[in-house]
Amino acid sequence: MNIERTEEQTVSCTVENRIAWVKFNRPEKRNAMSPQLNRQMMRVLDELEFREDVGVVVLSGEGSAWTAGMDLKEYFRETEATGLEGTRKAQRESYGWWRRLRWFQKPTIAMVNGWCFGGGYGPLFACDLAFAADEATFGLSEINWGILPGGGASKVAVELLSFRNAMYHAMMGENIDGRTAAQWGLVNESLPLESLQERVTQVAQTLLQKNPIALKATKDAIRRVREMTYDNAEDYLVRVQEAANSFDNEGRKEGMRQFLDDKTYKPGLGTYDLSKQKA
Ligand code: COA
Numbered sequence: 001m002n003i004e005r006t007e008e009q010t011v012s013c014t015v016e017n018r019i020a021w022v023k024f025n026r027p028e029k030r031n032a033m034s035p036q037l038n039r040q041m042m043r044v045l046d047e048l049e050f051r052e053d054v055g056v057v058v059l060s061g062e063g064s065a066w067t068a069g070m071d072l073k074e075y076f077r078e079t080e081a082t083g084l085e086g087t088r089k090a091q092r093e094s095y096g097w098w099r100r101l102r103w104f105q106k107p108t109i110a111m112v113n114g115w116c117f118g119g120g121y122g123p124l125f126a127c128d129l130a131f132a133a134d135e136a137t138f139g140l141s142e143i144n145w146g147i148l149p150g151g152g153a154s155k156v157a158v159e160l161l162s163f164r165n166a167m168y169h170a171m172m173g174e175n176i177d178g179r180t181a182a183q184w185g186l187v188n189e190s191l192p193l194e195s196l197q198e199r200v201t202q203v204a205q206t207l208l209q210k211n212p213i214a215l216k217a218t219k220d221a222i223r224r225v226r227e228m229t230y231d232n233a234e235d236y237l238v239r240v241q242e243a244a245n246s247f248d249n250e251g252r253k254e255g256m257r258q259f260l261d262d263k264t265y266k267p268g269l270g271t272y273d274l275s276k277q278k279a
Helices: 035-049 072-080 084-102 118-126 141-145 153-160 163-172 178-184 193-208 212-225 230-247 250-260
Strands: 011-016 019-024 056-061 065-067 108-112 115-117 129-133 137-139 189-191
Touching (some): 011 035, 019 065, 035 084, 056 065, 056 193, 072 084, 108 118, 115 118, 118 153, 129 178, 129 193, 178 189, 189 193, 212 250
Parallel strands (some): 019 056, 129 189
Antiparallel strands (some): 011 019
C-alpha cells in the first residue's frame, strides 16, 4: 500500500499524565524504519528529553507492528544506490537515535504490540524496560534474506539471551512469540495484548513516583557496569552517586528523613513522597 506520509508523520507522539506515548507510525509498511522515520524519531526524542511535563517515554507502534526492522527498500536498496556516503548517513541516523535512546535522560519502556524484527532489536535494547503482547512476534529475520544480524542486532541478542538461544535465534530465522521472548529475557514480561497498555501505564506511573535524578543514575549504572570489573564498577558507582548528589542532594536526605524521623514509609516496601521534597 502506498500512502504519502510526510517525514513528520512517520512518528506519532502524545503526552498524557507525564507519560509520552511515542509510536512508530508507518503501519502500512509495518513500521519499517526508513531514513525519514529515523530522522523524525531523533527530533521527537530531542523534543521530549528535557520537557518538564514528561517523566517517562513509552515506545510503541501503530497498527499490527512494533517495527518490522529496517526498511529494505528505503533504508537498504535506495541508500545503497547513492553509494557509500548515503549508506553511512543512513546508518548514522538510525544508530544515532538508538544510542540517544540508550542514554536518554528519562526512563524508557518498549511496549511491543506486534511484529519486532531485525533492526528493531536496536530500539528494543535501547529502552530500559520492555513489555510485550503474548501475540507479538520477534525474529532475527536477517538470515532469511541473506545477511547477518547487523546494526547492533547480534550484540543485542548476546546481551539479552543465553549463548545457545542467541545462536539459535540468529542462525535459524525462526520467530518466537511474546511469551517465549519473556522466558528468554528479551523483554521483562509478556501479557495479552488487551492488557498491555494498562500494565505499561502502571509501570510508568510507578517510575513517575521515583526520584528522577536517581533513576537516570541507576539506569546508566546498570548499562555501564556490565562491562566493568568489580573494582571498576565499585569505584564508578561511588563517583556517580557523588556526582548525582551535586544535582540533587536534597532527595536522598528527604528519603532518609521520611524514614528515620517521620516514619511515614519504609524504603524496603515503597517510595518516599517526592512532593514533600524541597526544591
Ligand atoms: N522493509 C520494507 N518494507 C516492508 C518491511 C520492511 N522491513 N516490512 C514490511 N514492509 C512492507 C511490505 O513490503 C508491504 O508493502 P506493500 O504494501 O507496498 O507491498 C507492507 O509493508 C505490508 O507488509 P506485508 O508483508 O504485506 O505485511 P504482513 O502483515 O503480511 O507481514 C511481516 C508482516 C512483518 C511478517 C512482513 O512484512 C515481513 O516479513 N517484513 C520484513 C521483516 C524483516 O525481515 N525485517 C528485518 C529487516 S532488518
